[in-house]
Each structure stands twice: as structure tokens, then as C-alpha cells.
Amino acid sequence: MEHLPVLEAKEIRDQAAFLSALIHYRWTSDEHERFRHGITLLSTLTNLKIEDCFGGLWWWQAGCASRDIGLTQSAIQIFCKSIENSYSFPLQNRMRALLLKDDPEQLSRLPSGKRAVAAHQAPESFQVDSVLVEAEAQFLQGQYEESLRLCRDVLRRKNANETHHLNALRLLGKVFQAQGRYEESVQCFTGIIPKDIPPAPGPSAAAQREIR
Numbered sequence: 001m002e003h004l005p006v007l008e009a010k011e012i013r014d015q016a017a018f019l020s021a022l023i024h025y026r027w028t029s030d031e032h033e034r035f036r037h038g039i040t041l042l043s044t045l046t047n048l049k050i051e052d053c054f055g056g057l058w059w060w061q062a063g064c065a066s067r068d069i070g071l072t073q074s075a076i077q078i079f080c081k082s083i084e085n086s087y088s089f090p091l092q093n094r095m096r097a098l099l100l101k102d103d104p105e106q107l108s109r110l111p112s113g114k115r116a117v118a119a120h121q122a123p124e125s126f127q128v129d130s131v132l133v134e135a136e137a138q139f140l141q142g143q144y145e146e147s148l149r150l151c152r153d154v155l156r157r158k159n160a161n162e163t164h165h166l167n168a169l170r171l172l173g174k175v176f177q178a179q180g181r182y183e184e185s186v187q188c189f190t191g192i193i194p195k196d197i198p199p200a201p202g203p204s205a206a207a208q209r210e211i212r
Helices: 004-008 010-027 031-047 057-068 072-085 091-102 104-108 124-140 144-156 162-178 182-189
Strands: none
Touching: 004 010, 010 031, 010 057, 031 057, 057 072, 057 091, 072 091, 072 104, 091 104, 091 124, 104 124, 124 144, 124 162, 144 162, 162 182
């Protein structure tokens, strides 16, 4: 309140209104109050021009706020735009993590070099998910050999879980199918790891079978 005159400028006023609404929304635990503050938060998000805000934190806050009030598609657009067009900053790894959860296909469409996450800044599971997203992107771009290489990498990783193995095999089958390697494609779709890929420790029983 002491600096209220400074906040009269339109751009700054919109930013301050957004932050104030976000704080009130996250602070309250009362369901009725949360609903009321959610409406206010939505209104301030509509007026907020993130491109005019200084710093990458605004993109993260606006995306998370959109996600909190159920505007998942808006959050996806905000995160993708930040990763693709703004400078690189650590919070973008968290954006990628949420994109992997909400819309991995959108993440796979980002330019090469924008999809991957720094390994030292992510948990092991997210590293594997990131490799799978890159493999899917390479497949969609017709880079079949690179997609095969990345799928094989996932299948060999000790930190990959059963879901990772099944997703890698499914994508591997699509790549083999696109290459006309139908026998290997069928093996992958039925959960069998082709003979040129040694199984990693601990996959599912189906994935442990290897063609001799």
C-alpha cells in the first residue's frame, strides 16, 4: 500500500493484480473462498501480458495458475511458448515435467534441443520419460534410426520401469513397421524384445522373453 502510486501504471497494475489474486487463491483453504478467488485469478490471468513481464518466473507462475484453476490447455500453451521462445532457465525443466504429464505430444513437437532436460536437474524417472519423448519426436520427423537408438537406450536402462519398457517397445514396433520390418514389429507389439537388444534388469515377464 505504501507504493500504491507506482502500481497505477497499467502493465504493473495487471501484474500486481495477478500476484495478489494468486496469493489469495493459494492461501485460503475454504472451498467457497477458493472458488471466489479462483474467479478473480482467472480475470487477472486474462489481463496479464506475460511477454511484458521481466523474468522467466512469470511464465511458470502463469502456467501453474492456469493449471490450478483447470485451464490445462492454456497452461500447456504458456509452457510451450516459454520453452520455445524465451531464454533458457532452470524452471523450464519443471515445465517439461508437467508437459510430460499433461500433453507429451506437444512436448515432442518442440524443436530439437528444446525438449530434453538437463540430466543433473531431473529425477531418474523423468530422464527416461524425456528420452521417450525425444524418441517419439524423431519418429514423427522420419528419423527412424535415431528413434530406434533412443528406444534401445530406454530398454537397456536400469532405472527404466515396466511402463517405460512397454512404451519403448510400442514405439519400437511403430518404427519397425514404418521401415517394413514387420516380423520385428510384431515381436515388439507383443511385448518381446528383439534379439539385438539385451533386456535390462527387472522388466516384465513378457519383456524378458528374447528371440533366439
